[in-house]
Amino acid sequence: MTLDDLTTPCLVLDLGILKRNLAAMAAAVARHPGLTLRPHLKTAKSREVARLAAPDCGPITVSTLAEARYFAEGGWRDQIYAVGITPRKLDAVAALNAAGAEVKVITDDPESARAIAAHPGPLRALIEVDIGEGRGGVTPESDALLAIAAALGPRLAGVLTHAGHSYLGRSAEDMVAVAETERAGVVRAAERLRAAGHRVEIVSLGSSPTALHGRSMAGVTEVRAGVYMFGDLFQAQLGTHAAQDIAVTVLASVIGRKPERNAVLLDAGALALSKDRSTEKAPKDYGFGLMLDREGRRSFGEAILTRTHQEHGEVQGDGPLPFERLPIGALVRVAPNHTCLTAAAHDRYHVVEGGQEVIAVWDRVNGW
């Protein structure tokens, strides 16, 4: 099977680039002896990718109950379900744990902590710490941190933070600074809990940029990151990976030719690509994606998807588009703005390794 045999739009995953990105992260983590990498599978949602990113069923991070179940059944026992838990979801997590998994939940709420402590099933929790992103979590210096730990009692497994605001950085120095804030904050939270008599086994932080750029991981037991595996047009601009190291693209067909406005229409639109506009405020705005040739090369120049409808994407050339290479039905590939959201529209990966041959088809676990 080659790319020609696929129904467009669909996902293409380049195994060589994936392996390169995984190796780069492994090397970054290996700078810190004793530090564990707990890859976040929210981007890949695939056991086959997890076999490479978290080999030997190593520790992983998940973002949905569906992922927790899918990976637990695949053998990945040690998980952190890194979205604030609700009491109603505890039964499902406890059932996975009773069947042999060790899915740890996170909370930043005293009421939830009491529900976790009171649950009859096997459960452990990390306290979510906010070190400046301003999403979930309690601050390292808060009274709530200690109150939640007290409520969890022996079910406290550790502390966790996520420097999502690293995405606002634009230079390696920015990333280094955010990474140190992330480290210092979560370690401070751990120290306060230990001073109060709690055992804090896990001190977890991470985002792809801070995992790659952090200089010290003193006091940290593990880092989490996910998007680094595949990369995208936004992460490339953050310096997470090189511009050509985007492992996931959307294979699409030309369905319209509009030379009068130097544009082509693709059958990859808002559903196949997502409406994510991460690069809107990046140095280079790639609209809804960048059109590559069927080999994944940038041979059309900066050919950007400027408009999307549900099943249509319109590409505008920055110079005259080579229409002779773009007849109706021509295959192209689109590099995504934000690979987590683009991949989520698709139920499988068509795996290539540089060439046009599809060497494997890997499933994904979407939904909740």
Add this chain to the structure above:
Amino acid sequence: MTLDDLTTPCLVLDLGILKRNLAAMAAAVARHPGLTLRPHLKTAKSREVARLAAPDCGPITVSTLAEARYFAEGGWRDQIYAVGITPRKLDAVAALNAAGAEVKVITDDPESARAIAAHPGPLRALIEVDIGEGRGGVTPESDALLAIAAALGPRLAGVLTHAGHSYLGRSAEDMVAVAETERAGVVRAAERLRAAGHRVEIVSLGSSPTALHGRSMAGVTEVRAGVYMFGDLFQAQLGTHAAQDIAVTVLASVIGRKPERNAVLLDAGALALSKDRSTEKAPKDYGFGLMLDREGRRSFGEAILTRTHQEHGEVQGDGPLPFERLPIGALVRVAPNHTCLTAAAHDRYHVVEGGQEVIAVWDRVNGW
């Protein structure tokens, strides 16, 4: 089963509202004797919805091969696959037609028309006409219109247009004007083809706003529309339906409480809602959605999802949020910005009829 038994996030479809929206469109179309409604199933992607929207397996519109197959197997034979076809996709369409369906394709390209004419299987095509949206299609006065018809020969089934730019209108008068442009343009294309000796059986136009607002449908054989079935925060502002007539909402749980910034976090984020920002340029910008209470009422005021992450949505109140009603785990519902994209993240509908009881679960056909 009630809403309490569901895993959040998930889709809730209110049957009463759906029926009301269907009745409104049926009444609008019934103003024009002889006019056929060919509902677009790209929004609903559900046979159960199609049973109500296109009863007795009446004519439908689809946007993917997956929909064409799913509905053909469900008994809906008469379809238009309303996204520009590529030669590579003709085999799949012809196979459906050989098995009893009548899936008509669309094209605006002479090369594709020749491929359609030359295909050994049963195929018919409509010519896509651009009446001002500037997406796909040839203009009514173009030479290409006649060239494509000549290439199609007896496989020409008609002409089709879509006034997508009706979405730029902001008043009923705007919609009336766009609807008349749409009608006049597609009828002109049909007249030119007939004058050249072609049989033009189908003269098809539509978008939800123009289908509802068009005053004359003279010369038109059918109208297509889809989003009217469910509605959303954008269509409500276009006047497609009343503000309270949004049939599809996302059931979500509170996963974070942030009184210090008058916000709550929900477990419905960028994946469960989509990153669509349709209302960004509408009179009222609803961010990524509007938080309703579990009964679907606006009892939280204008509580808008201002930020989304993959699995997190942050709601800001326009006045002080009633945190006593929003503990961790509380169920709320989110009205979507753009229901086509929000629904596409989910594989089923949980059907209610006003209350909390789930009276049915209906599947969807996602993907391609």
